[in-house]
Amino acid sequence: DIQMTQSPSSLSASVGDRVTITCRASQRISNFLNWYQQKPGKAPRVLIYAASSLQSGVPSRFSGSGSGTDFALSISGLQPEDFATYYCQQSYSTPFTFGPGTKVDIK
Amino acid sequence: EVQLVESGGGLVQPGGSLRLSCTASGFTFRNYWMSWVRQAPGKGLEWVADIKQDGSEKYYVDSVKGRFTISRDNAKNSLDLQMNSLRAEDTAVYHCARESYSNWNRWFDPWGQGTLVTVSS
Numbered sequence: 001d002i003q004m005t006q007s008p009s010s011l012s013a014s015v016g017d018r019v020t021i022t023c024r025a026s027q028r029i030s031n032f033l034n035w036y037q038q039k040p041g042k043a044p045r046v047l048i049y050a051a052s053s054l055q056s057g058v059p060s061r062f063s064g065s066g067s068g069t070d071f072a073l074s075i076s077g078l079q080p081e082d083f084a085t086y087y088c089q090q091s092y093s094t095p096f097t098f099g100p101g102t103k104v105d106i107k
Numbered sequence: 108e109v110q111l112v113e114s115g116g117g118l119v120q121p122g123g124s125l126r127l128s129c130t131a132s133g134f135t136f137r138n139y140w141m142s143w144v145r146q147a148p149g150k151g152l153e154w155v156a157d158i159k160q161d162g163s164e165k166y167y168v169d170s171v172k173g174r175f176t177i178s179r180d181n182a183k184n185s186l187d188l189q190m191n192s193l194r195a196e197d198t199a200v201y202h203c204a205r206e207s208y209s210n211w212n213r214w215f216d217p218w219g220q221g222t223l224v225t226v227s228s
Contacts, residue, residue, distance in 0.1 A: 001169075034214040036152075043202055043218035044152065050212040087152055091213045094166040096142075096154040 002026050002090050006099035012107040017078045021102045023071040023088035032092035035064055035073045038101075039084045047086075048073060078104075109133040109217055111203050116222030123193050123226070129186040129203030129219055137161075137181040140206035142215060143188050145199035145224075153199075156188065157206065171197075193226045200224075 003026035013019050023033065031051035036044040046055045048064035051071055061076045075082055083106055088099040115127040127143070142157040156167045156177040165177050176189040186203050200223050204215035 032212055036215070038152075043220055044215070045218070046207075046214050046216040049207070049214040049216075050209065053209075055216065089152070089154075089215070094154075094157070095168040096157075098152040098154070101151045 001095055002029065002092060002097055004088055004090055004097050004099040006086075006088055006102050008102060009100065010103040010105065012105055013078050014107045015078055015080060019075045019078055019082075019104060021073045021086055021088075021104075023066075023073070023099050025069045025071075025090055025092075028068045029090045029092035031067050032090055033064075033066065033071045034089045034091060035062075036087045036089065037082075037084045038087065044087065075104075080106075109205075111205065111217060111219035113201065113203055113219045113222040116201065116224045118225045118227065119193055120228050121194060121226055124189070124191045125193065125224060127188040127190065127201055127203075127222055127224070129188075131184045131186065131203075131205070134205070136179075136184040140208070140213065141179060141186045142204045142206055143177060143186075143201055144204055144215065144218070145197075145201045146221070147196075147199040150199075155201070158186070190224070193224075195226050198224060198226045 033051045035048040038044040052064045085101045085103045110132045113129045143155040158177045174192045178187045200221035202218045202221045204218045206213045207216045
């Protein structure tokens with residue numbers, strides 16, 4: 001199985017900050033990497049698919065990068081509605097696996 | 108509007124069974140792989156199983172193999188998860204999710220709101 005790790009596990013930031021979350025796969029997965037945002041009590045929603053493609057309807061302050069084993073999600077100009085938990089997920093092979101999550105809260 | 112609605116969750120004793128259902132609307136259900144993804148209370152996301160468009164291929168996470176069965180009825184736009192021999196560690200919110208795709212990439216979008224399964228005596 002492909003193991004996914006994320007760092008940091010949590011971070012505190014202020015509105016307007018630029019935030020970067022990293023994700024690493026235990027083996028090369030090309031660009032088969034997706035990012036999700038989840039708010040308490042809600043279902044996750046996809047932000048980025050195929051490592052760097054912005055899902056329709058997602059603000060352009062979200063961006064994804066990387067290929068192979070190392071990936072990043074960046075949020076430029078953090079907004080109040082961005083405080084949430086973020087997960088990466090590989091779709092290279094089953095079992096599909098998620099990272100442990102990064103909680104972004106208000107400083 | 109693309110929508111997924113789960114049902115069937117509840118409280119069940121260890122060793123018991125439960126059948127979850129997911130009803131899809133707003134898209135051509137038979138054209139997509141479908142998945143179940145769960146989240147234990149206060150924990151992260153875990154993919155459980157998925158099924159090909161015509162039901163001919165099914166995949167499971169190791170921890171549920173032999174106990175859970177995924178199935179679909181394309182005529183009814185429905186996805187099911189039959190869960191047997193339930194354990195305390197199966198306690199979670201279970202989401203159904205469509206596997207959207209482009210080229211060979213797949214991602215979960217949208218997700219249903221989830222149904223809570225609690226395994227406890």
